[in-house]
Amino acid sequence: MTTYAAPEAGADAVEVRARALLAEAEANAIQARTQADVEARRVTAAAEADAIRLKAAEEAERQRIANERSAMRLEKEKAENAAKVAEANRRREEADRLAEKAREEAAQAKQAVDAEEARRAESATSWKRAALGFAIVCAVVALPVQMSAFYSPGAPWLLVAPLVLEGGAWVVLRGAAAAVDERRPHWHYRLIAWTLAFIAAGINFAHGLRAFDLATAAGTAFASLAGPGVWDLHEHGRIRVRDGKLTRAQRKEKRAAEKKAAAEKTAAETRAAEEKAAAEKTAKEAREALAKERAEKYPTEWEHALKLAAAIGQVEVTDAVWKRTWDELHAADPGVTVDVIRGRNAAARRVLSARSEEPGKTPVKVTSSQRVPHLPPTSGRGAKTGPKVRGVRRSGDAPRFVKAARTQASIAAKSAAPHQPG
Incomplete structure (x- = not known):
């Protein structure tokens, strides 16, 4: 009698054991x-905590630096304000001192x-008093x-005639003084006064020779001439002061100053003319040297320039x-x-090429391997009104993979790498 129960029982036992091993492997996995996830979370949390601490430390350091800068800026502003206040005070004191000095000088002036x-x-x-006193003395003498x-015993009234002559001259001179004060013509008053004075002097001279x-x-x-003459000199001086007439010394000094100013002006004009002539000569020599240099270095252009200058005058x-x-x-600027x-x-x-190089390397244009080859080439237009897009991939023309996909791809790449014995 053939029994098949034992092999079947053995197969079941192997299957059960395999399932148990698989379950155990899955549980271990x-x-x-779980442990890896926990460890990763722990590491992530620790990294985040470290990052937070570093960020907090950096923020604190930045705040400290900002506070120090603010304090330094505040101190600088305070120092600048203090300097400005001190400068303003100094300027005000200087202005007050100059104003006080100006007031003192004005007061002294x-x-x-x-x-x-x-x-x-x-x-x-x-x-005036001396002239008037001298005139009175002269009148008393004359x-x-x-x-x-x-004098005549038969005509005593003729004694009034001398009073008319001497007094008339003085009355007319007082009229001349009034004309001077009122800025009226005065020459005719003075002429009449001098006429009366000469008549009185003639009478005195003739009678003095005959009787004395x-x-x-x-x-x-x-005496008849000196009294009115001295007073007329006094009035003549007042007239010149009123009209601002210069004295002989002042006129001489003025002529000397004008002559000196004219000589200085002539010398300045001569010097300016000489400087202008020298400058024109220097400029002409510079133009000639430049023209010679242009003709030697650019003969074609110089010949064309000569023709153009002649054409436009x-x-x-x-x-x-x-x-x-x-x-x-040349359709460009000179040179x-x-x-x-x-x-x-x-x-x-x-x-540009030198700036793009690394030390010891030459820049080579290569095609990037990260071109999302799993996506089909695009077609159509990049924009509604733009040109058609050719079937060429460009960097950044597709969305990035999620983190889980990148992790799985990394694991697959590591698994596919050949194992090198240690």
């Missing part, structure tokens, strides 16, 4: 994943002017001789003509040619 005016007034008053000349001697005649005649090649010439021949532009572009490319 779950436990390992006013005192000097007042003293000068007082001195002049005193001198004028003294001069009047008796005139009275003796007009030559000395008496000359003395009384002089210029006697020489000016900067405007030279600039226009260069624009017509710039096609070769210069090419050389500059080549130099710019070399600089």
